[in-house]
Amino acid sequence: MATENNVLLTDTADGVVTLTLNRPDQFNALSEALLAALQDSLAAIAQDDSVRCVVLAANGRAFCAGHDLKQMRANPDQRYYEQLFAQCGRVMQSIVNLPVPVIAKVHGMATAAGCQLVASCDLAIAADTAKFAVSGINVGLFCSTPAVALTRNVSAKKAFEMLMTGQFISADDAAAQGLINHAVPLDQLDAQVDALVQTICAKSPVAVRTGKGMFQRQRVMSLGDAYDYAGQVMAQNMMAEDVAEGIDAFTQKRHPVWKGR
Structure with missing residues (x-):
C-alpha cells in the first residue's frame, strides 16, 4: 500500500x-x-x-x-x-x-x-x-x-x-x-x-525488536551497567515463545515458525 x-x-x-x-x-x-x-x-x-x-x-x-x-x-x-x-x-x-x-x-x-x-x-x-x-x-x-x-x-x-x-x-x-x-x-x-x-x-520479530532497543540503550552506559542491563534483557528475551521455538527448531533440524511473541 x-x-x-x-x-x-x-x-x-x-x-x-x-x-x-x-x-x-x-x-x-x-x-x-x-x-x-x-x-x-x-x-x-x-x-x-x-x-x-x-x-x-x-x-x-x-x-x-x-x-x-x-x-x-x-x-x-x-x-x-x-x-x-x-x-x-x-x-x-x-x-x-x-x-x-x-x-x-x-x-x-x-x-x-x-x-x-x-x-x-x-x-x-x-x-x-x-x-x-x-x-x-x-x-x-x-x-x-x-x-x-x-x-x-x-x-x-x-x-x-x-x-x-x-x-x-x-x-x-x-x-x-x-x-x-x-x-x-x-x-x-x-x-x-x-x-x-x-x-x-526472516528473524524472530521478538529478537529483532529486543535487539534494536538493547543495542541502542547500552551504547551510552558504562561497561558494568551495560552488562547488568544486557543480562536482564537477555533473561527476559529467553522467556519469549519464539526462543523456545527457535531452540526446538535448531535441535530438531528444521526451520523455525516464528509467533512474534
Whole structure:
C-alpha cells in the first residue's frame, strides 16, 4: 500500500515500510514540512506492531542535501533556528528509538543533515558513486547537530576532519570508516537492500525488536551497567515463545515458525 503527502512517500508491503524523500528539485533538503512528515510517519510506525523493518530512500539525483538553506535564510531569527534544529533532532532520535531497524538506501549525495540522517539509521547501504560530507563549515556554519550522529559512527579524528574541512568522502571511504555498511554498484543497490531487508524479516520479530532497543540503550552506559542491563534483557528475551521455538527448531533440524511473541 502506497501513500504520499508530496514531500514524503510511504509504501508498506509485507511488514516493510519504505519512506521516500520526495523533494528531488531541492535535492531532498530537509524543510520544515519534510521533517514534520518524517516525524509523523516514524511516530505511526513506532505504534505498529506489524512493521518489521523500515527503508529510508529518496527520489532524484541526491539522497539529501541537508537543511533547506533558502528556508533558513528567509527566517533570520535565533528562536526559529533553535526550534528547527530541535525538530530535526527529534526526527533523528525517533529513528534511533524506533523499535525496528531502519536502513538508509543511499543512491546519491548526502550532505550536512543528510549525512546526519544516514548516520542516524541503524544500517546503510550506498551506491559506490554516492558521496558524503558535513559541509556546513564551507558556508561559515559548523555542522554541530550532524556532528552528534557522525561521532557515534566514525572515529573522532575522521569525524573532526570531515567537520573541519567540509570535504566529501567516497562511499568506499564511508564504508571503511563505518558511516555505512556497504558500498555497491548503483545497479545492485535495490537488490542489496532487499536482501538485507529479507534477512532481517526472516528473524524472530521478538529478537529483532529486543535487539534494536538493547543495542541502542547500552551504547551510552558504562561497561558494568551495560552488562547488568544486557543480562536482564537477555533473561527476559529467553522467556519469549519464539526462543523456545527457535531452540526446538535448531535441535530438531528444521526451520523455525516464528509467533512474534
